[in-house]
Amino acid sequence: MRWLRRVISGAKALVRYQRVERELDVELRSFLETAVDERVRSGMSREQATRAARPELGLVSVDSIKDRVRDVGWESTVESVARDVQYAVRTLRNAPGFASVANTAIFGLIDALVLRQLPVRDPDQLVVLTRVQGGQASEHFSYPQVNYLAEQDDLFADLCGLAADTFHIGPSDALETTAGAWVTGEYYRTMGITPIIGRLLGPDDDRPGAPPAAVITDAYWSRKFAHGPDVIGQALLIEGVPVSIAADITFYVEVHFARVDRLAVDGNGHADAASHEWCDRGQTGRLHTRQLLNESQCLLIERSKRRLVLPSPPRIDNRASVLRGARDAVRARV
Amino acid sequence: VEEKPTALVQGTLYMLILKTLALEPMHGYGIGVRLEQISKGVFQVNAGSLFPALRRLERDGLILGDWRVTENNRRAKYYALTASGRAMLKRETRAWEAQTNAIGRILKASLGEL
Numbered sequence: 001m002r003w004l005r006r007v008i009s010g011a012k013a014l015v016r017y018q019r020v021e022r023e024l025d026v027e028l029r030s031f032l033e034t035a036v037d038e039r040v041r042s043g044m045s046r047e048q049a050t051r052a053a054r055p056e057l058g059l060v061s062v063d064s065i066k067d068r069v070r071d072v073g074w075e076s077t078v079e080s081v082a083r084d085v086q087y088a089v090r091t092l093r094n095a096p097g098f099a100s101v102a103n104t105a106i107f108g109l110i111d112a113l114v115l116r117q118l119p120v121r122d123p124d125q126l127v128v129l130t131r132v133q134g135g136q137a138s139e140h141f142s143y144p145q146v147n148y149l150a151e152q153d154d155l156f157a158d159l160c161g162l163a164a165d166t167f168h169i170g171p172s173d174a175l176e177t178t179a180g181a182w183v184t185g186e187y188y189r190t191m192g193i194t195p196i197i198g199r200l201l202g203p204d205d206d207r208p209g210a211p212p213a214a215v216i217t218d219a220y221w222s223r224k225f226a227h228g229p230d231v232i233g234q235a236l237l238i239e240g241v242p243v244s245i246a247a248d249i250t251f252y253v254e255v256h257f258a259r260v261d262r263l264a265v266d267g268n269g270h271a272d273a274a275s276h277e278w279c280d281r282g283q284t285g286r287l288h289t290r291q292l293l294n295e296s297q298c299l300l301i302e303r304s305k306r307r308l309v310l311p312s313p314p315r316i317d318n319r320a321s322v323l324r325g326a327r328d329a330v331r332a333r334v
Numbered sequence: 335v336e337e338k339p340t341a342l343v344q345g346t347l348y349m350l351i352l353k354t355l356a357l358e359p360m361h362g363y364g365i366g367v368r369l370e371q372i373s374k375g376v377f378q379v380n381a382g383s384l385f386p387a388l389r390r391l392e393r394d395g396l397i398l399g400d401w402r403v404t405e406n407n408r409r410a411k412y413y414a415l416t417a418s419g420r421a422m423l424k425r426e427t428r429a430w431e432a433q434t435n436a437i438g439r440i441l442k443a444s445l446g447e448l
Contacts, residue, residue, distance in 0.1 A: 023411070031381060033406075033408055037406045058383070065382050065385055069386050072390045072393060
């Protein structure tokens with residue numbers, strides 16, 4: 001039952017997102033500090049030891065290590081689907097007229113069993129998208145890709161993107177690091193989450209000129225505002241930018257921050273209200289989608305936006321039969 | 335073929351971590367040091383390979399992490415082998431021995447034996 005353990009572990013990782021993130025931080029820090037301690041014990045100064053340890057341990061880019069660790073949480077599902085999608089691509093490659101497919105990005109759909117653990121509407125209709133390119137599976141999408149996919153309304157009833165991030169909240173002399181995420185305007189509608197109080201972010205919050213707004217969790221509401229009913233409309237200073245609180249929800253990240261295309265943070269921690277850096281710096285979203293069950297369940301889309309939709313059996317959560325259907329459809333075209 | 339004397343054969347890092355933890359529970363840094371010591375410096379595991387591997391083994395229920403305080407008074411996550419981890423190590427070790435024996439036979443083969 002290793003698959004079940006993987007699913008449960010994936011669900012736990014998702015629900016306990018903050019804890020897992022914090023633990024990884026502590027673990028990497030402790031790894032580095034232990035390495036420094038060892039070097040100090042063998043006669044180096046602490047400063048020399050700190051300088052030497054990072055490259056020796058491959059700790060030059062901690063963020064990239066964290067990314068690789070985070071990816072593991074989902075990898076098993078991605079891998080198995082990726083293999084099936086790759087099979088379809090190889091078959092496609094051999095088909096006359098499809099030679100150009102070789103270098104294109106392929107999007108596959110995954111049934112995200114892990115989402116069933118979350119307080120969302122109809123969790124069995126939610127899927128996580130993965131992108132397969134050059135044999136590599138990834139759940140990272142750029143903001144334009146999220147938008148493009150969201151426009152495919154024959155494929156998705158709703159589609160949204162989320163990029164986990166760490167925010168610095170509060171005045172400059174009392175900054176507090178808080179786990180959160182940038183979300184696209186469709187996020188809450190896709191997930192079907194209801195707020196405890198206030199209004200959730202929506203597509204209007206993504207429009208140019210809309211004031212930035214944030215959604216906080218019940219835990220954050222309790223910790224910072226003692227569950228005070230007047231929290232809605234109060235300003236949170238996020239990366240130095242006042243952001244008004246729109247709603248409280250019960251969910252796994254502390255702060256959800258809309259306006260992903262208009263507000264980004266530069267390397268110095270200053271918010272730039274006109275920046276589009278969110279998508280350009282490769283910080284991309286994890287897609288949660290609500291799939292129409294009686295439509296195409298497996299899709300292959302070229303980066304050029306030409307797409308090939310493969311008909312397949314009716315239920316997305318039966319992954320094996322979906323992919324079999326996709327293969328048959330590909331074979332039929334060859 | 336590019337020569338990489340210290341590069342691990344694909345997939346063997348998992349087996350080596352399991353083996354290291356079969357000796358005693360350890361934290362990430364300890365695992366790296368132990369692998370380097372036992373291999374007499376041939377294998378140096380960097381954090382970019384080690385932590386994703388630990389996460390994957392933990393996710394698959396082969397190892398279990400537990401927060402403890404180190405001898406240097408730092409908090410660290412100590413990993414221990416689970417029963418499935420132990421079984422997996424046994425299987426992997428057997429498979430590895432079978433493969434290396436076979437490769438050894440191929441490399442030593444002379445025409446007279448065929």
